[in-house]
Amino acid sequence: MDGYLAYVSKRSLVFNNYTWNTGPIPYSHWKTNIIPSRIPMSALIEGPLAGGPFPQGDDAPRAVMKDYFDQVCPKTLALDHRALLSRLPPDYTGGALVDAWVELLSSTSERCVEITKVVFNIRLMGSERLLDVMPDLLKSPIVTKFRWSPLVEGILHQNFEHFAPDGLPYTSADNNPYPTIEGLLVMHIRRGDFEKHCKHLAEVNTTFTAFNQIQGITDRFAVLPRGPKGHLTNEGARAYQKACYPTMQDIVRRVGEIRASESGKKLRRIYIMTNGKREWVVKLKEAFLAADHWDDIASSRDLELNDEQRYVAQAADMLIGQRADVFIGNGFSSLTANVAMLRMARNLGGDRTRYWL
Secondary structure, rough: HHHHHHHHOOOOEEEEOOEOOOOOOOEEEEOOOEEEEEEEEHHHHHHHOOOOOOOOOOOOOOOOHHHHHHHHHHOOOOEEEEHHOOOOOOOHHHHHHHHHHHHHHHHOOOOOEEEEOOOOOOOOOOOHHHHHHHHHOOOHHHHOOOOHHHHHHHHHHHOOOHHHOOOOOOOOEEEEOOEEEEEEEEEEEEEOOOHHHHHHHHHHHOOOHHHHHHOOOOOOOOOOOOHHOOOHHHHHHHHHHHHHOOHHHHHHHHHHHHHOOOHOOOOEEEEEEEEEOHHHHHHHHHHHHHHHOOOOEEHHHHHOOOOOHHHHHHHHHHHHHOOOOEEEEOOOHHHHHHHHHHHHHOOOOEOOEEEOO
16 A cells, blocks of 8 residues: 555655564564564565566656665655644545545655655554545556565465366466466465454454455455444354354355355365464365365465475465465455455456455
């Protein structure tokens, strides 16, 4: 969204590398693991968002690294996001917010500006108020020229036997770099800390994130009325649980429903995007095979990764989901939301981008 705002404002997006920790040591600790503190943006993505060129004839300035910005912009003009919001109604839409920023940035003669505070905050990103931006965003080079890095694409390439029927080559073209892999069902099943997170989402009565509500996606999550004194009813709690943290039985049931639909009749293989424990994934595979026949079932845990690829494996999962014949995601997840958005840019909506319900 920041890249889109920079694009329509005819300014350069300034980006950092993926940064876990800004300290002097290049490594961080996550539980018992040692991980990189910073991952180059070029190890994750390519295209205009990472400083790549815009299409020929488009005069939008290219994105630059923060280090470069600091060199060429020793002095900057700080623009107060809160001051701009004070001029908008409380229920402002994403379109109104973008228009207001474009007007302000266009009227500012300063070459180097910084916006204080987050422009597209979590409340807007999780709200249908952002939806009026989607048609223009999906047609912009920010999305149409978005590419994964060669490191990420290489994961799919070297593990392609898990995803494609025999004889389907790993091919792409400039106008469609990530063609659909026919017969492949990809599902995103979030575990771990999402169990607690989903209970919180139910308590605050939230709904699917904005990218998971793009027009053209059939599935919708209906927030149920609260009980006496505003308490969550058992029916409401169960609805959130099925959509946000489905049980193994819920997952198998939902896959059966989707496979019985018109778009699901040709599905032959499953890929499971998950952070679930290996033993849980094994049991889920067994449950799928007990319920129906599948040519192959693989998961994030089955990917063969080298020492560089292991740190961008979640991006490879997103690429696999992007290329799925049918995708089932978690409507409360930002990872699912980005997959859904990239699929909708290719009109893979309707009953081909689905959710746990």
